[in-house]
Amino acid sequence: MARIDLNVPFAQKDDAKRLGARWDGDRKVWYVPDGVNPGAFGRWLPALPDINVRASNYFIAQSETHCWKCRELTQVFGFILPSGHEAxxxxxxxxxxxxxxxxDxxxxxxxxxxxxxxxANRIKTMTRHYRVDFSKTTGSSYWMNHCEACGMKQGDFELFCEPDGAFFPMDEQAASQIVLQTFSEPFGGCADTSYGDHLFDSMRRT
Structure with a gap:
């Protein structure tokens, strides 16, 4: 189970520590470590979105594609969860x-x-072109890529579900064009998952 970060006021830090919370000096936040029941920390639990996937760490994947509207080359982003994630x-x-x-x-x-x-804050520090927008195709809003040149929405189907899409490589050469940045922090989200041979081992790590 992924750890849970807490909103602990400074005046209550000793109470949280006595209950088993730990301090993350790098991120400056108290958290519930693995194996500790979060029930005792109810007053400090943040308001979380509904999630159906979670992991203790994750990758942000970066690739590029030609915008379907203006045909300019644009950077695109996505999330990959490693083996051991939960759905x-x-x-x-x-x-x-x-x-x-x-x-597995x-x-x-x-x-x-x-x-x-x-x-969400992490991806925002990397790009302003991956953000929530409304899709007429799906009739819903989701986190999607936008062309860096013209701002046009780049739908997930073409990028993630179509063979030879930016995140659906069909050979090792195509997979090597995808760059993965590792983040050793909890992930939680609501999303569709895709399994199968996506040639993860051939993607480049930074």
Whole structure:
């Protein structure tokens, strides 16, 4: 289970510490470590979005594509979760109940509708062209790429679901054009997941 960051006022830090919270000096935040029941920290829990995927760390993937509107080359971004991430899925034994299921292979996310605030802030520091917008095609809003030249929306289907799309490489050469930046911090979001041979090992790490 991914750790949970807390909103602890300075005056209450000793109370949080006594309950088992730990201090992350790099990020300047108190958090609930793995294995500790978060129930005791209710007064400090942040308001979180509904999520169906989570992980203790994640990648932001960067590639490029030609804008379908102006044909200029533009940078595009996405999220990849490593093996060991968890996804909320229907319980095989109880149809009306979802359970967290651990996956032993990576997944690339698409149609991301929710992100933990820390993750949203992280992607915002990398680009202003990946943001929430409304899609007439899906009739919904999600985090999507926009052309750096003309500002046109770049839909997730073409980038993530079409073979030879920016994030759907069909050979090792194409996969090597995708650059992965690793973030050793919790990920949480609501998104579609995609499994299969996406040639993750051939993508470049920074």
């Amino acid at each position: 909320l899925e229907p319980d095989d034994e109880e149809d009306d109940r979802d359970v967290w299921y651990r996956h 292979e990576p997944t690339i996310l698409n149609y991301v509708t929710e992100l933990l605030p820390a993750v």
